[in-house]
Amino acid sequence: MNGKHITKLGFQKKAVGLALAAAQIRGQAGLGQAEILGELRGVLAAPSEYGGSVYAELAAELLAQQEQERRGQSAPLRDSPLPYSVWGADLIEPGATAQMDMAMRLPVARAGALMPDAHVGYGLPIGGVLATEGAVIPYGVGVDIGCSMMLSVYPLPADLKAAEARQLLLKHTRFGAGVSFEKRERQDHEVLHDPAWQDQALLKYLHAKAAEQIGTSGSGNHFAEFGSFRLAQPDLGLEAGEYLALLTHSGSRGFGAQVAGHFTRVAEQRHKRLDPAAKKLAWLDLDTEEGQAYWQAMTLAGRYALANHEQIHGRLARALGVTPLLNVSNSHNLAWKQQVGDRELVVHRKGATPAEAGRLGLIPGSMADPGYLVRGRGHAAALASASHGAGRQLGRKAAERSLVKGDVQRYLEQRGITLIGGGVDEAPQAYKRIEDVLARQSDLVETVGEFMPRVVRMDTGSQDI
Template sequence: MHQIGGHKLLNFASHIDDNTIEQAKETAAMPFVHPHVALMPDAHSGKGSAVGTVIPTIDAVIPAAVGVDIGCGMIAARTVYTESDLAGRNLADLREEIERAIPLSPGNYNANIDRFEFTRDRLADLEASARAENIDLSHSPKWREQLGSLGGGNHFIELCLDEQQRVWMFLHSGSRGVGNKIAQKHIKIAQRLCKSWWIELPNPDLAYLPQSTPEFSCYIRELHWAQRFALQNRAEMMDRFRTVFAAWMGVDANGAADIEVDRVNCHHNYTQKEQHGGRDVWLTRKGAVDAHEGVRAIIPGSMGTRSYIVRGKGNAAGLCSAPHGAGRRFSRTEARRRFTADDLAARMQGIEYRHGAEWVDEIPDAYKDIDQVMADAADLVEVEHQLRQVLNVKGT
């Protein structure tokens, strides 16, 4: 960890590019940042603020820093099984069952919302919360059909083994289209307001909403609802995953819940009220997890590399945060230019996955070395479990 001279900026990444540093400097220069911005070990350049940036702000929030996938994060569940229980079973069949239970890729939603009994209670919870908080969802008439869908990009579902060869279910997703619509709406409002107030910004994606305005209050209400949706979305998909995995293992639906013994569900794109530097702040973790002392979180690698279940150390300099993954080395365009489907197949040797050129931009070589990221994060978290995947399902 070192301070970037002359800026309220601490950097925990040993490998970081100049553009990411410049983006972080712009963010750290905003007048309401306190006590400093922290760059996580996986930090890389993003839209507006760098991904892997932790931003504490007093009486203001930057909607574009939270990003368009509000509440994006990870969920992991340990099962009663070990590697030996998988012997002789066809992982391709399980992958196909997962793909039938969980809609994949952007724009793909559930054809109906009553296939699984547990979906009903989650929708009722979200509907009641939306009514109570007066959340405007008119922009997303199909938000109910989005619950339990994966999305695209680097969103994924995996079956993993830990250091004791115990079987884990693992997935990455967020608030889907409804969260995107909420984010886009408030980013535009913040930009319009800052322009009307003649506020000069380093870039338009640092437009902010002051806490004293009704627009801020509306954003926080809708943001918290989207974060709730994201948590429920991951839980919904995990319950579906568990259902089909149990059936694949020969357990009927009534016994599916009994195969799970541990679960962690955490955001890595979100804002919440916390205390840092002796002040109440809105802490935005854009590509970072909560690492307060004892808090459990998930740090995934890329497809074909290790992932980690961790516990926070409560590092004040790191704003009680930790990295959210490996972090990209190459853009998607550059990865497609450099690598082929054959390169991906070689890197995924021994792992069941959907073959094809459309996943080349997710090849492990397009990401930072997860071992280096975790070494850089040694002061932020301690490792509880180390996972390696045996099956991977990607959104496109």
């Protein structure tokens, strides 16, 4: 008897080897091939009845496979979405609301909220907050896992010359797909030595690229900005006044994007029967090997994203010859295990800032508009969240079609902005007004300080400004 005989009966994967091993034992006991095949058919038909026999290990594997298949056959979507709270509904496009409605129909969904900067994304809308039970959604976190903000406030006056700021950013930051510092310029970081890199074949494969790109930023809306930070009243151990500051927006580079793509495909395979309209909301149960693997990779990508910020801020602080008075950071593309009512749920914030009571966070505007240091109020209906920025009012292609380069340049000049790189798709006019967005969420956060950009570096866009 060989594997072909076993496979023809309908056994799959690990069960084939276990069936062969059991068949060998039965053959040694004097049974013929026909009798053994008959017994194997019985085990395949009713594995729960063979727990105390020579087929016990095979039966256990079959039951495990059945459970896995059962989970893959997703429960149907709810007929209507669970109720959720919305902030700034007048600022949110209908497509983003429709995506949130779909997310709230998932059988694993338990609570949600939509922030005033919300706009259409893949699966969960950007600005969507979704709490699930026992499951994580790769596209509920997003492609740029761990995308985050960091602010450093320096003991220096806010009058750094634009030419000097420009040279500092050109020398100490790197932007764009696939970019890295020269090998001799790269710096080590403890995140690159995390044992988790060796736990998965995918992470082993991505480690070299992550090490090569450490301390750099991607394209799109990632930036590094020198500007002035204004504190209206004493707080955080600082006197009221204006300070030189650095604000950065960066993520987990190609490492996080490849993790997101891989596990999204895994989730979609597990939920082939999920309504096609919810395809990008396919989830992984956290008590499965795949779910645990994603959680580990996501957590590592989040740490790696913050490591990139730490190196950017470290390089520039050393170049300035100062130690920051204040350093604040937060991720806004991640999932957290969070107590919601009497249950621990998985809270996905895809383009949303954690805003637990007393927690500091950063909400930027655009390259020519202020950003804000905020303190969370811990609003329960918002799942202790706030917006992650101003939010787009024009998609990238729409911005490139409708905005005139000369008009954008004049807008920047009028506001005293020096821009390095950046495309029309990232023009201030492509974004909602940050003041409007903040006004819609005064019950979610309080404003602590204001950052005004002066010299901005981004990757080059398809239509450079």
